[in-house]
Amino acid sequence: MSDLPAPVTRDDVLAAQDRISGRVRRTPVLAPVGDDPVWLKLEHLQVCGVFKTRGAFNRQLAGLERGEIGDAGIVVASGGNAGLAQAYAARELGIRATVFVPETAPAVKVARIESYGATVRRAGREYAEAHAAAVDFGDVEGAAFAHAYDQPDVVAGAGTLAEELLADEPGTDTIVVAVGGGGLYAGVAAAARGRARVVAVEPELAPTLHAAVAAGRPVDVAVSGVAADSLGARRAGGLAVAAAQAEAPVSVLVGEDAIVEARSRLWRDVRIASEHGAATAYAALLSGAYSLAPGERVAVVVCGANTDLATL
CATH class of the missing domain: 3.40.50.1100 (Rossmann fold)
Incomplete structure (x- = not known):
């Protein structure tokens, strides 16, 4: 649509990477064990415990x-x-x-x-x-x-984690990210465009990007659920919708039980203390909302750890 902003580009992401170098952590990628084809980008270890830094x-x-x-x-x-x-x-x-x-x-x-x-x-x-x-x-x-998610500088900064991921694991076929307002998705899409598929995962109770893609523009949706404290934007940002129109993501929804189980599994199996929003991406794989193709190499972004540890 003509009233959408131009999507952020990889050049914007590379400029952001230079600008913030030395001020943020280059977060590690956890390799799979055995036959598991899923890598985890441990962005919850970022300064402040969240990719938004x-x-x-x-x-x-x-x-x-x-x-x-x-x-x-x-x-x-x-x-x-x-x-x-x-x-x-x-x-x-x-x-x-x-x-x-x-x-x-x-x-x-x-x-x-x-x-x-x-x-x-x-x-x-x-x-x-x-x-x-x-x-x-x-x-x-x-x-x-400073917008929480729908500003070019903010989106480009978020995309730097995908630059790191694809440099560390260049064989990555697919990057799975959680979506609230869509800033992380838009940044990852900019960095990965033409290099890796992006799967955009949202809670069923907060389907902002899903609704926007269907409508062709940002639209308001009702938001609630366990992940609403971090994925609770009422509408997707224009930059996220522009990114989706530039190269359509695989857009999937996951239920409350799947999110809770994914967060529990991240803690129980990997000792990652994630917030519900950060576990939403992982929930897509555990629940089968996104099914891997044979030989597909998938990286899941664990994007935040600002949670009440007493609830794990």
């Missing part, structure tokens, strides 16, 4: 280069992880940060955001309401807006 640094560093960020700093709306990453990056770069979160944001994430020196403000019960409040704040105070 990559996009946060890229957004703020690029914003500083362009002269967009002044004394008011940056403002972001987040269910938790984007705010955490932006707050950390802002502290490291000496930038003021204000983070708007829904009233339902997990206390463990809010406490960590505040520990990085950011000001936290609560607004509404869903991400969309916190987003509107953050935009208003930016307009009034002059803070530069």
Whole structure:
């Protein structure tokens, strides 16, 4: 559609990789054991425990280069992880940060955001309401807006994990990612386009990209479920939809039980403490929502670990 933004490109991702080098971790890839053809990209080991740290640094560093960020700093709306990453990056770069979160944001994430020196403000019960409040704040105070998932700098930063993955495991056929607003998917798609297939996995109770692909544009959907704290965007971003139109992903949905079981299996079998949203990608394989072809080499991105360990 003509009103969609141009998709992020691999050149954008490579520029982001250069920009954030030395500020984020190059996370390892866990090789399979025996006949298991599934690799795990351990992005939950990223600084702040989430892939969003990559996009946060890229957004703020690029914003500083362009002269967009002044004394008011940056403002972001987040269910938790984007705010955490932006707050950390802002502290490291000496930038003021204000983070708007829904009233339902997990206390463990809010406490960590505040520990990085950011000001936290609560607004509404869903991400969309916190987003509107953050935009208003930016307009009034002059803070530069950092989108949680639908900004070229943020998307390009997320894509750097796929660059690492494909450099470490160039024989990868398929990369499986969880989708909320679609920033991770759009970045991975940009980096992998023409090199690896992308499988976009969403909870049945938050099918934002699935609905957008069907409609040909971002549309609002109702969101709920165990993964809503990290995959709870009400609509997919325009950059994610543009990426899907540039090269259609394999789009699958998984149920609540499958997500819970995948998270449990990651802990029980691999000792990975993931959040439900991060386990959603793995759930597609365990549940059979995505079936591997003979000889297919698949990498699953475990994208976040900011969870309550007492619930494992």
